[in-house]
Amino acid sequence: MPTARPPVVLPPGPRRPPLVQGLQWVYRPVPFIEMCAKRFGDWFTLRFPRGYTFVFTTDPAAIKEIFAGDPEQLHAGKANAILKPILGEHSLLLLDGQDHLRERRMMMPPFHGERMHTYGRVMASIADESIKRWPRGRAFPVQPEMQAITMGVILRTVFGVEEGATLTELGAAINVMLTVGTSGKTINFVGRDGKVPFEALQLALGSFSPWGRISKLIANVDRILLGEIAKRRKQSPEGRDDVLTMLLAAKDEQGRGLTDKELRDEMITLLLAGHETTATALSWLFWRLTKHPEVQEKLRAEVLGACKDGRIEPERLGELKYLDAVIKETLRLNPIIPFVARWIMSPVTIAGRELPAGVLVCPAIYLTHRRPDLWPDPERFDPERFLDKRLTGNEYFPFGGGTRRCIGMAFALFEMKIIAAQALCRLKLLPAPGYKAGLYHRGLSFAPTKGMPLVVEKA
Numbered sequence: 001m002p003t004a005r006p007p008v009v010l011p012p013g014p015r016r017p018p019l020v021q022g023l024q025w026v027y028r029p030v031p032f033i034e035m036c037a038k039r040f041g042d043w044f045t046l047r048f049p050r051g052y053t054f055v056f057t058t059d060p061a062a063i064k065e066i067f068a069g070d071p072e073q074l075h076a077g078k079a080n081a082i083l084k085p086i087l088g089e090h091s092l093l094l095l096d097g098q099d100h101l102r103e104r105r106m107m108m109p110p111f112h113g114e115r116m117h118t119y120g121r122v123m124a125s126i127a128d129e130s131i132k133r134w135p136r137g138r139a140f141p142v143q144p145e146m147q148a149i150t151m152g153v154i155l156r157t158v159f160g161v162e163e164g165a166t167l168t169e170l171g172a173a174i175n176v177m178l179t180v181g182t183s184g185k186t187i188n189f190v191g192r193d194g195k196v197p198f199e200a201l202q203l204a205l206g207s208f209s210p211w212g213r214i215s216k217l218i219a220n221v222d223r224i225l226l227g228e229i230a231k232r233r234k235q236s237p238e239g240r241d242d243v244l245t246m247l248l249a250a251k252d253e254q255g256r257g258l259t260d261k262e263l264r265d266e267m268i269t270l271l272l273a274g275h276e277t278t279a280t281a282l283s284w285l286f287w288r289l290t291k292h293p294e295v296q297e298k299l300r301a302e303v304l305g306a307c308k309d310g311r312i313e314p315e316r317l318g319e320l321k322y323l324d325a326v327i328k329e330t331l332r333l334n335p336i337i338p339f340v341a342r343w344i345m346s347p348v349t350i351a352g353r354e355l356p357a358g359v360l361v362c363p364a365i366y367l368t369h370r371r372p373d374l375w376p377d378p379e380r381f382d383p384e385r386f387l388d389k390r391l392t393g394n395e396y397f398p399f400g401g402g403t404r405r406c407i408g409m410a411f412a413l414f415e416m417k418i419i420a421a422q423a424l425c426r427l428k429l430l431p432a433p434g435y436k437a438g439l440y441h442r443g444l445s446f447a448p449t450k451g452m453p454l455v456v457e458k459a
């Protein structure tokens with residue numbers, strides 16, 4: 001007689017009801033996961049409403065296997081399904097398997113590291129225009145300024161939208177959409193069937209309900225995006241070097257290009273994934289520099305060597321090794337996305353541990369970056385540790401890993417360097433009196449509270 005396989009035992013975790021665990025994750029994310037890591041070790045299980053089960057791991061061997069795992073068995077797109085109503089079904093963030101690989105291959109070339117110099121001048125000039133306007137000598141929130149810069153950069157470099165009505169209209173519509181989409185601390189979970197239970201939002205209460213408002217905004221953004229795509233299909237690509245121009249010309253192995261709908265979904269994905277994350281990372285970077293004046297001084301000394309008439313020279317960024325280390329150390333202690341997730345499609349063994357289908361396995365970025373065996377004295381902000389370090393993708397992974405690693409990584413790092421260096425060419429950064437930085441969930445990211453106020457003075 002065949003013997004039934006014993007059910008798989010998941011790693012231990014808190015025993016509180018799923019709703020309580022969900023609320024702890026939303027309102028006190030860091031103390032909650034730090035407590036779990038302390039109590040349960042390298043692996044622990046969190047249970048959220050709707051049967052949503054997250055198995056977190058900080059074990060580098062497991063993380064290596066997850067990132068190298070079979071993308072047919074570990075789905076990242078399904079884990080992001082909550083974003084479908086905004087990003088659309090063709091978004092790179094939501095696709096899995098062959099569809100994902102096809103679109104990823106088509107989208108990689110414009111984001112290749114070598115292409116960044118094409119975008120450098122635009123990034124530097126948008127940053128400088130904004131920095132010149134910042135008030136001197138009194139506290140102001142820097143996060144909205146960073147968002148305005150990174151939004152401007154994305155619209156020009158990715159979309160290729162020039163000054164004018166489309167730029168202003170698109171920027172404004174996306175900003176409102178983001179504010180509505182991220183202001184509420186709602187817990188929305190995908191059902192175990194993989195469908196998004198948006199009933200709470202979709203309650204058709206007209207434009208007064210959050211969903212009514214968001215769907216109106218999406219319709220507006222779509223109108224602008226599809227209008228721009230149609231216009232650009234008719235124009236010659238001659239003299240243009242933005243991402244959309246490259247995507248309009250991209251072909252897959254069968255010689256097929258991207259449809260209007262696919263382009264729309266990818267453009268909105270790049271607009272949303274690419275601007276707020278980078279702005280938040282920059283806000284944490286500036287905060288770190290105000291907290292560590294000795295690091296700021298050392299960094300300014302390096303950066304000034306690459307400034308001319310108060311402007312950073314983007315082609316010299318590669319020389320700035322300390323800047324690179326400061327940014328890496330900031331993203332170690334303040335990774336913007338606290339974890340990545342893979343939905344297990346069929347039973348799998350990871351680092352000798354069996355896991356069943358239907359749960360999410362999650363390399364825990366925030367916690368792994370603080371493991372004392374990997375990062376001695378982990379809470380100490382010490383950029384020097386990155387100066388000669390050979391990084392492995394299972395100990396340090398602020399951009400995720402494997403075939404899902406952030407496509408905008410080179411873009412984000414280049415942009416952070418330009419904006420930080422441009423600020424230091426002109427300014428000294430000081431802490432805002434009385435401000436104690438806190439961290440909260442803004443959409444999917446860990447953002448600083450109160451828009452990260454700081455004070456700047458002429459350097």
Ligand code: HEM
Nearest residue numbers: 273274277278281336337340399400401404406407408412
């Ligand atoms: C500091 C800034 C950024 C951070 C911390 C960040 C982080 C991440 C992370 C953690 C992932 C998930 C990776 C995984 O599941 O393994 C991701 C995916 C992605 N990011 Fe970023 N990102 C940043 C900036 C950008 C920028 C500037 C763009 C585009 C212009 C971008 C576009 C994307 C896209 C399209 C994906 C999906 C990739 C795929 O599924 O194949 N990101 N990012």
